[in-house]
Amino acid sequence: MKPCLDVRVWRDSDVPGLEVSRILSSPHAFPKHAHEHYAIGVMEDGGAYCLEPDRDDCFVAAGEIALINPGQVHSGIPPSGVRATYRMLNVDVLWMRRLAQDLGREGYPEFTRWVVGAPRAREMLLRLTCLVAEGGELLAKESAMVAAFSLLMAGHAAMRPSLPGPGGEPEAVRRVKEHLHEHLDAKVSLEELAAETGLSRYHLLRVFKAATGMSPYAYHLQLRVEHARRLLLKGLPFVQAASEAGFSDQSHFSNTFRHFFGMTPGQYLAR
Template sequence: MLYQQEQRYAYYDKDLDIEAYRLSGIVQKFPNHFHDYYVVGFIEGGRRHLRCRGKEYQLSGGDLVLFNPKDSHQCAPVNGETLEYRALNITEKRMRQAAADITGRDFVPHFGENTVPRCDITAQIGTLYRAIVEEWPKMEKEELFYLLIEQLLAEFAQYREDRVPAGPSEVIRTLCQYIEDNYSQAITLDELADLSDLSKSYLVRSFTRQVGVSPHRYLQSVRIQKAKKMLEQGASPIEAAGQAGFSDQSHFTNSFKGFIGLTPKQYQNIFSKDDRTGGQ
């Protein structure tokens, strides 16, 4: 029996300031985590079981996937089927800028649904992905990008003003901020319990219920996001691991690949002038 080789590609487009991402032949299970950017992607082939924001989904070819920043999610293969997947990673700043250009309003878009079965918009995502990979003219890429975002906003986005409180309670938000401010340190559950005046067991239950991931998983996700920024700015994987709070290089590499799907070096390569692909 022949097995398809795993292929993992990522491209950074300077004109659009977004990442194009592809996974092919992947069986890997991705643990519960979140990103600090939007993900607009689709399933090309294979079936996946997705859990996002407490809901369960069965994904297959042609299904649209939409993640807001901080949407906790995890996925696994169904019956060992390989995954064919393409996506665009868009920072909150870039999405907000595009939304303002399109609507004339300054707001943070929020997608109410994380999946849309058999969605026609996936063809537009595939075309923009191709335009980025093949380095089409800037004007053509921008047109494709704005047309895609305009349709996503019209069909799936909710308007969420910054001043409107949403999500976790003030206590849990304080703990999240503490983790984000001290991610490079060896944070303990005792520290978080003292800070919140909650018992450790209640803290873990409440945090996980409101945020979607446990305090430890939140810390891991923050560390990965910080390490990504360091790698983008030219830090070596060893430097990024140490500064992000990982105890050793092996743990960092395994965690990074588990969350992102690429090794730290593969991810860094997409920002290199000489190598735009994340490699295989």
């Protein structure tokens, strides 16, 4: 798959809890994955499925907003022949929790629907992305961010005491996750994971997929590419970030990064 022809990413020190991107006319299909942050997608043209193409309740059409919680497994698949133009806003978990507290709500917001219309919130999200992209004034950016996410939170979120995490899953899955997190720069075999849990290889695959929606390989690959992304943002050279995430082949790293993020590492870092 070729990279997006037109993609921009903005990170603004005035609003450190936010990362904004705009993708034009992209046919890219994202694999199943999850984020550590809230991911809000504003579809401008075309459309895409947040999950499998047979889930009509997860189709984001032009004018609609996708609401994805931290840890929520999803994909991003345009229908055949369709190119999607959209904006993404990635929002820090602690920022969202502080906003909830400002609104008199305790805990962490959890969006209760995949896709919403919410024209007023959409208008504010578009304004926010423009302000960040164009270097707007601090007060204007902060005001737009609070207004947009207050609307989404008030209309489409419930509160939960904590984010999804270890504890509500089988012990074998927890141990596999820990092992994969601890070996981001190494090859991990299915035999190794089976020995770690005491399950057969077949049973382990079934249990892990049922609990996470992904295979151990897909889960580990996502962890590695996300680790590399954070290292790149810290200023590590491309080769070093790839190596520390277990990618010895630079082409493989670049292709994997593009597969998960819809853009090359160079496009992601360009501002």
